[in-house]
Each structure stands twice: as C-alpha cells, then as structure tokens.
Amino acid sequence: MSEPIIIPNNLKPVDGRFGCGPSRIRSSVISALTSSGTNILGTSHRQKPVKQVVNRVRTGLTSLFSLPEGYEVVLGNGGSTAFWDIATFGQIEKKSQHLNFGEFSSKFAEAAKAAPFLDDPTVIKSEPGTHPLPIAESGVDVYALTHNETSTGVSMPIKRPAGTDGALVLVDATSGAGGLAVSATEFDTYYFAPQKSFASDGGLWIALMSPTALARAAKIKESGRWVPAFFDLNIAIENSKLDQTYNTPAVATLIMLAEQIEWMNNNGGLKFAAGRSAESASKMYGWADKTSYTTPFVTDPAARSNVVATINFDESIDALEIAKVLRANGIVDTEPYRKLGKNQLRIGMFPAVDPADIDALISCIEYLVSALAK
Ligand SMILES: *Cc1c(COP(=O)(O)O)cnc(C)c1O
Secondary structure, eight states: OOOOOOOOGGGSOSSOBOOSSSOOOOHHHHHHHHHTHHHHTTSOTTSHHHHHHHHHHHHHHHHHTTOOTTOEEEEEESHHHHHHHHHHHHTOSSOEEEEEOSHHHHHHHHHHHHOTTSOOOEEEEOOTTOOOOOOOOTTOOEEEEESEETTTTEEOOOOOOTTOTTOEEEEEOTTTBTTBOOOGGGOSEEEEOTTSTTOSOSSEEEEEEOHHHHHHHHHHHHTTOOOOGGGOHHHHHHHHHTTOOSSOOOHHHHHHHHHHHHHHHHTTTHHHHHHHHHHHHHHHHHHHHHSTTEEESOOSGGGBOSSEEEEEEOTTSOHHHHHHHHHHTTOBOOOOOGGGOOSEEEEEOOTTSOHHHHHHHHHHHHHHHHHHHO
C-alpha cells in the first residue's frame, strides 16, 4: 500500500463537516448547551425553563418565515418521517397527489398509499436529478411537494398550484427549510426536522401550519377517523400552543435549535440564511462547471439545490476514494447518497457552513485529485 495522503493544514476548512443531515452544528451552539446546562438540561419539560425554549423556537420561526396571522408553529417527536404518518392521518381527507423525484419524496406517497381509509394517491414521478410539477386534479385535497430532494440535490420552487382552492399544499422542507427562500402564502403545511439547515440534532418534527391546514386537522377529527394519540395532529397542535410537546422531547435538541434560529434572525433572517447557502452553491457549481473532471449532476441550473450539491466526477477518478481520503483527513460526510449509485460527491451547504469552507473544500479536492493521479 502507498503512503496515506495528508492534506496540508493550510488548505483545510476550519470545520470539516459537510454532511446532509445530521449536519454541521456551529461551535457556539454547542457552547450554549453547556452554558444553559444545569438550569434547563435535566429539568421538567412541563415547567417554565423548557417551555421558554419551546417558545423561543415558536416565536423565532414565526419571525424567520414571516408567518401571517393565524399560522401556528406545531412540533412533536419523531422527525419528518413521523410527520408523514401524522399527515396521512390528519391532513389528507380522501386523496393526495405526490411529486416523486427521489428517495425522500417517495416515502410520503407510500404512507398515503398504505392507508386503508384513503383513496390511492396520484404520484407524478420524474428522473433523479429533475423535479416534476403538480397538476390541478379534481378530487385531490392535498398536494405533497418537497422543497429540496436531499438524495439528489434538486430543489423546486414552492408555488401553490393554480386552480386548487381548498386543497392543502404540504411541503416536505426537511432539508430546505431555513436554507432556501419561501413565501408562507404558497404553503399550508411546511414541515421539517432540526438536523439539516437548522443545525441541531434529529428527533423532532416541526410544522408551520396555515389556518386552512389547522381547520383540516380539526375537520378530520370531527369526522370520527380513528387516529393513534401519538399520530394525532390535533393533540400536537393543542400542546404546541402551550409551548410543550405531547411526550418528552430531547431538550438539548430544542436548545440548539433555538440558538440556530436566533442566529439566523439576528443576522438578517431568511434572507441572510438562504444567502449564505446561495453563496456556497455558486462557488461549488461554478467550480464544478469549469473544472475538466467534474460536472454538476443536476443539469438544469434552476433545479440545482443551494443546500445540497451533487457533483459528478469523470470516470477516471473514483469519487468514493476522494470521500474516503477526505474522511481520513477529518473532512467528513461527502459521500454520495448510497442508493443513487453515481460516481459523485454530495456536499451539504446549509447556512451553518461558512462559504469560505466551501472554497477550502474545493482546494482539498483538487489537491487529492492531483495526488491520486501520481
Ligand atoms: C432527512 C430528510 C427526511 C427524514 O428526516 P427524519 O427527521 O430523519 O425523519 C425527510 N425528508 C427529507 C427531504 C429529508 O432530507
């Protein structure tokens, strides 16, 4: 075996975490955990100190997304995956339409298809690396979109489809929320988890819900549909209004989430946060476009995600080997999405990532490509 390749320190990023979830958590956010340690961590989630943290999350998100009057920030345990089941029980009245353009966007459609009390959903599928658009369809009461398909690095504009009055627009924004621009009037339920753009830990789901989405949850409950308490959106809504969750949350996750939201708000809000990701993305795709051995996997520049870049490498270069050597040098989680099976790297460019670290990552990749060619 040859000598291990050592990347010179002066080329390396300040922080070597480029994962797409869990993703980089800023050091000052981790410090906030220690400083709030003994009076919040390890104390009751039914008492004021923890409820105040939940309140910081709820008011912080209301401000970050400029939520109109009547919208609620709802949260509970189980991550976005749990929310697919919660929405199947509490948001779809009879039939949903799903856009499927990758691993994550296919999952909610599967949950809706398996529900015995719903009609079979309509699924509109497109090739990995592209995204389909919703089509107004009679009988459909939920349009399920995905802001950012994390497996392929494709993002789509969030726009309420024309001619669908009364239907809900549900958006899986797990990786897009906080890193991509969005207007609250274009969605009814915008749901996500804290381990991507919000740079905290996983395990929670958060849903920004419009008055129409809240009314739908209440209407389904009145209809008498059986819903297990853990998946009951109405129970989650009632608890959230009291700044608590139905069952015990991870308090550390909430503290780090509140810190990250406040960092975004204090620096200029969504414009600042999405701007950081946009700056990183323009560096990344600009490099991949001009470099002889790389191309962005997503061919349509408008569909290229600002938070997750997928970069194809020429066949003469083994991208997995690059990811492996990067990892050995402390630069981690650049591996591609396993099921996509492409010779590529996948890079998280969430707001917590300093765009200067993207420049550094690029220098490290260039260094490795030339070192491996020797
Ligand atoms: C990560 C991710 C999920 C899953 O989130 P969990 O919190 O792990 O359940 C769902 N959708 C998208 C788009 C994601 O990126």
